[in-house]
Amino acid sequence: MNNKKVGLLAIGMCLLMIAASFSGCVETETEIEIKNPDTIVFYTIGDPKTLDPADAYDTASGEVIFSIYEGLITYKGADTETFYPSLATDWSVSNDSLTWTFNLRENVKFSNGNDFTAEDVKYSFDRVLIMDAPESGVSWILSQCMDTNSTKIIDDYTIEITLTDPYGGFLALLGYTVGYIVDKETVEAHGGVVADTENEWMKEHAVGTGPYMLDHWTHKTEVVLVKNENYWGGWDGKHVDKVVIKTADEPATRILALLNGDADFAYIPYENLEDVEGEDGVIVQPYDSYDVVLVILNTKSNNAYLAEAEVRQALSYAFNYQSAIDDAYIGYMSRLPGCIPVGMPYYETQNNGVPVYDYDLVEAEKILDDAGYTENDDGYRFNATTFRIFYNAGNAERLKMSLSFQQELTELGIISTVTTEGWPQLLHRMFATSDWDIIFMGWGPDYNDPDDYIAPFVGSADIGQDTYNTGWKNETVDEMILKAKYTTDHEERSDAYQTAFDIYIHDPPMIFIGQRQYIRPMRDWVQGYSYNPVREWYWYDYYKE
Amino acid sequence: MKTWEYITRRLILLIPVLIGVTILTFVVSHVIPADPAMHFAGGPKAQPETIERIREELHLNEPVLVQYFYYLNDLVHFDLGKSYLESRPVTDSLAQYFPATLELTIFAMLISIPLGIVGGIISAIRRNKLSDHITRFIAIVGYSLPIFWLALMFQYAFAYQIPILPLEGRLSIGVSAPPPVTGLFVVDSLLAGDLEACGSALYHLLMPAFTLGFATLALILRMTRSSMLEVMGADYIRTARAKGLSERTVIFKHALRNALIPTVTVSGLSFGALLGGAVLTETIFNWPGMGRFAASAVIGLDFNSVMGFTLVVAITYVLANLIVDLLYAVIDPRVKLGGV
Numbered sequence: 001m002n003n004k005k006v007g008l009l010a011i012g013m014c015l016l017m018i019a020a021s022f023s024g025c026v027e028t029e030t031e032i033e034i035k036n037p038d039t040i041v042f043y044t045i046g047d048p049k050t051l052d053p054a055d056a057y058d059t060a061s062g063e064v065i066f067s068i069y070e071g072l073i074t075y076k077g078a079d080t081e082t083f084y085p086s087l088a089t090d091w092s093v094s095n096d097s098l099t100w101t102f103n104l105r106e107n108v109k110f111s112n113g114n115d116f117t118a119e120d121v122k123y124s125f126d127r128v129l130i131m132d133a134p135e136s137g138v139s140w141i142l143s144q145c146m147d148t149n150s151t152k153i154i155d156d157y158t159i160e161i162t163l164t165d166p167y168g169g170f171l172a173l174l175g176y177t178v179g180y181i182v183d184k185e186t187v188e189a190h191g192g193v194v195a196d197t198e199n200e201w202m203k204e205h206a207v208g209t210g211p212y213m214l215d216h217w218t219h220k221t222e223v224v225l226v227k228n229e230n231y232w233g234g235w236d237g238k239h240v241d242k243v244v245i246k247t248a249d250e251p252a253t254r255i256l257a258l259l260n261g262d263a264d265f266a267y268i269p270y271e272n273l274e275d276v277e278g279e280d281g282v283i284v285q286p287y288d289s290y291d292v293v294l295v296i297l298n299t300k301s302n303n304a305y306l307a308e309a310e311v312r313q314a315l316s317y318a319f320n321y322q323s324a325i326d327d328a329y330i331g332y333m334s335r336l337p338g339c340i341p342v343g344m345p346y347y348e349t350q351n352n353g354v355p356v357y358d359y360d361l362v363e364a365e366k367i368l369d370d371a372g373y374t375e376n377d378d379g380y381r382f383n384a385t386t387f388r389i390f391y392n393a394g395n396a397e398r399l400k401m402s403l404s405f406q407q408e409l410t411e412l413g414i415i416s417t418v419t420t421e422g423w424p425q426l427l428h429r430m431f432a433t434s435d436w437d438i439i440f441m442g443w444g445p446d447y448n449d450p451d452d453y454i455a456p457f458v459g460s461a462d463i464g465q466d467t468y469n470t471g472w473k474n475e476t477v478d479e480m481i482l483k484a485k486y487t488t489d490h491e492e493r494s495d496a497y498q499t500a501f502d503i504y505i506h507d508p509p510m511i512f513i514g515q516r517q518y519i520r521p522m523r524d525w526v527q528g529y530s531y532n533p534v535r536e537w538y539w540y541d542y543y544k545e
Numbered sequence: 546m547k548t549w550e551y552i553t554r555r556l557i558l559l560i561p562v563l564i565g566v567t568i569l570t571f572v573v574s575h576v577i578p579a580d581p582a583m584h585f586a587g588g589p590k591a592q593p594e595t596i597e598r599i600r601e602e603l604h605l606n607e608p609v610l611v612q613y614f615y616y617l618n619d620l621v622h623f624d625l626g627k628s629y630l631e632s633r634p635v636t637d638s639l640a641q642y643f644p645a646t647l648e649l650t651i652f653a654m655l656i657s658i659p660l661g662i663v664g665g666i667i668s669a670i671r672r673n674k675l676s677d678h679i680t681r682f683i684a685i686v687g688y689s690l691p692i693f694w695l696a697l698m699f700q701y702a703f704a705y706q707i708p709i710l711p712l713e714g715r716l717s718i719g720v721s722a723p724p725p726v727t728g729l730f731v732v733d734s735l736l737a738g739d740l741e742a743c744g745s746a747l748y749h750l751l752m753p754a755f756t757l758g759f760a761t762l763a764l765i766l767r768m769t770r771s772s773m774l775e776v777m778g779a780d781y782i783r784t785a786r787a788k789g790l791s792e793r794t795v796i797f798k799h800a801l802r803n804a805l806i807p808t809v810t811v812s813g814l815s816f817g818a819l820l821g822g823a824v825l826t827e828t829i830f831n832w833p834g835m836g837r838f839a840a841s842a843v844i845g846l847d848f849n850s851v852m853g854f855t856l857v858v859a860i861t862y863v864l865a866n867l868i869v870d871l872l873y874a875v876i877d878p879r880v881k882l883g884g885v
Contacts, residue, residue, distance in 0.1 A: 004866075033775060036718055036719070039718060039719070041718060047631070049631075049632045051633055057587055058587070103546050121625055132594075133592075133593070134594065134595070134598060135586075135632060136586070136587055137586060137587065137590075137591055137592030137594065137595035140592055197600075203632065203633075204633075216721075216722075217630055218722070218833065218835060219629075219633070219638065219641060219833070220642075220833050220838070221610070221714070221715075221831075221833040222714075223823050241628070246714070246831070247831075248713060248831045249828050249831070250828045250829045250831070252697055252700070252829065253700065253712065253828075253830070253831055253847060255702065256700055256704060256712055257706060257712055257713070258714065260704060260705045260708055262712055262718075263778065274684050320881055350605060369846070393844075394844075404637070422579065422844060422845075422846070423584050423843065423844075423845070424579035424580055424581045424584040424846040425577060425578065425579040425846075426581045427578075427580045427583045427584055427589075428578055428580035428583070429580070430589075431580065432580060443589075446590075456589075456590075467590065468589055491704070
């Protein structure tokens with residue numbers, strides 16, 4: 001045998017070996033047994049920034065804090081409309097909506113064995129206001145209606161909170177992590193409260209009254225929670241002893257972890273969902289979330305055409321909503337009628353939840369023609385001015401929507417460019433320059449009240465809002481936002497939101513695209529799971545069998 | 546020049562290298578028009594006071610040159626600043642991620658160096674025979690296959706279809722990390738006498754270390770082979786054979802020693818490069834090392850983290866080069882340290 005033949009034979013053998021090692025790739029799936037039956041394992045992206053409820057303002061931190069600490073009120077299962085007792089057993093409010101009285105739960109202990117009392121509640125709220133969330137700024141949620149004189153201890157198990165202004169969303173904000181209760185004794189033993197300064201110990205450690213306590217947190221790797229034997233809710237019934245939240249950046253790794261049963265839940269991007277859908281033992285169930293998708297329009301751009309309401313109306317008609325739903329979000333998105341997502345209180349004040357704008361290029365053309373923005377001889381409108389569209393790098397859905405929108409604008413005779421930028425660069429452009437016209441953005445809930453959406457979206461800079469720096473302002477809308485904020489009367493709030501909607505929807509500072517559906521594919525052996533858009537994870541409810 | 550004088554001189558030379566590296570990285574990372582402070586403070590939801598506080602902490606309102614001197618001042622006080630993305634000191638992040646990468650690199654090199662050298666020798670002395678073809682084929686595969694593809698295929702084959710190896714991570718669920726001494730889980734678990742953790746750590750190292758080492762193995766194999774072939778044709782080898790020395794003595798005593806110089810160079814530089822973190826391998830195997838840390842720091846413009854990472858990589862490279870130079874003298878006594 002000559003050398004060439006030997007070489008070919010060698011290569012052939014090696015290929016055969018490789019093929020043999022992958023021979024199982026075809027249809028060899030068998031039923032997998034439940035792995036780690038006493039542990040829930042969640043493969044996700046993102047690492048918590050802090051475990052201190054007074055400074056946490058990101059999803060990954062919330063996923064952990066919601067099960068370690070507790071607030072005075074809570075949510076149950078998928079119900080977003082009812083406030084349930086947690087560390088408070090019941091509450092009442094004065095006629096002027098300013099003074100709230102909470103009766104606290106007795107015989108509650110922190111995970112270290114310390115008793116929970118009204119002292120801890122006052123300490124926790126005052127701590128948020130004094131510390132002023134130096135890392136995240138999340139303290140605004142409490143400081144918008146409370147100061148350090150607000151909370152008074154009546155007795156060991158009664159507190160009274162007097163608001164600086166009445167606030168319709170007050171109970172809802174107590175359900176967010178910034179309103180969660182820490183152990184005074186523990187915090188005092190580890191640095192106490194220093195104004196405008198973060199507490200390093202509290203960032204990495206956690207002592208709460210919730211069902212789980214922190215076993216360890218290894219940055220960018222995992223957070224491990226174990227059950228808190230002191231939990232007042234007890235451990236009767238079915239629960240898991242341990243929760244492991246793993247940070248895994250690579251989607252393929254998370255997909256395989258779910259398929260081989262290492263993961264009970266996994267975060268899978270929309271574009272990869274088809275890799276796990278229909279697989280044995282995997283459930284892919286979409287839920288309506290409060291995560292909204294928006295196209296922000298810059299009314300103070302150096303492209304002055306965007307200052308005109310008609311132009312923004314036309315753009316709202318030029319957006320292909322169904323394409324965004326079908327192509328970018330693979331069907332996992334529904335339409336958003338206005339600022340307030342469907343499902344949140346008062347969403348029906350927005351044309352009964354029916355979107356005003358639909359994809360209609362003829363209507364868009366008509367509006368522009370009527371406003372005098374006709375096509376020139378070359379077929380371009382706006383004197384061939386270029387509309388600049390941006391989205392943040394790495395966001396596959398926004399890339400698809402940007403390109404689709406660009407195509408629609410071309411049909412309308414509008415020249416546009418699509419540019420991707422890193423998040424810090426894009427923020428700089430949006431907030432420090434006028435060099436942008438259209439930016440794709442998103443928003444998620446802080447707490448379950450429409451004020452958390454309508455105020456930042458269409459409130460002007462004059463009332464401390466205009467979160468997206470659109471420059472848009474309407475005095476009546478501002479007035480209605482403040483009116484709705486400072487009342488607890490349902491009718492009054494409803495009327496105010498409706499009036500605001502009727503104005504801003506015809507002079508839109510943004511295109512209201514849709515509400516993303518929330519999907520965390522899971523193994524079918526997980527029981528007790530329900531999705532709540534305000535508190536995504538509550539590990540105590542889940543078990544495996 | 547004595548060895549210690551040579552080492553001292555090389556270490557002193559490290560200072561200008563580091564200054565150069567910090568200037569370059571600092572300028573490049575700071576000239577991009579961006580708002581990292583707003584990004585760290587939470588994006589559009591950020592409160593203006595929080596953004597301003599971070600800007601002041603990072604001296605972002607000052608000219609770049611002034612910012613650099615602030616940085617240099619902190620650096621000489623061994624303060625690398627705070628990682629805003631991780632919300633903790635950069636030194637804490639480096640102390641966690643560097644040992645993880647070091648452990649992975651050491652095991653990758655433990656796989657690739659011996660296999661590469663042995664494969665290279667076999668390939669050379671059995672030139673154009675079957676074993677030569679096989680080893681050359683392996684080398685070509687190692688060179689040409691993208692590492693992420695290899696990693697994904699290994700995962701798919703050995704953690705899913707034939708689940709004999711763990712999918713990712715450093716330890717199994719339920720196994721606690723050993724008390725940190727070196728940060729290398731294998732070493733620390735042995736020091737703590739925790740054989741379960743040691744076994745789990747080794748088990749988790751297999752797939753990522755082999756994946757990472759595969760490309761280096763290919764490089765070392767090719768380098769050793771060509772170097773051996775060159776040496777085997779030299780006059781002194783013919784002389785050695787003519788003296789009647791056994792083939793084993795000729796290969797291992799006369800040829801290999803001379804042929805190893807380029808292999809040592811390649812191994813040393815590869816070691817230095819891998820210590821900088823293998824982003825793809827670390828990401829796919831979810832290995833909490835320098836590569837993942839650096840990638841997220843660069844994307845998020847976390848200046849302090851980028852600078853800290855760059856410093857560590859620069860120091861590692863210089864030290865790896867120094868060790869390679871010292872090894873030359875050990876392997877070949879004709880090499881004089883510090884000579885021109």
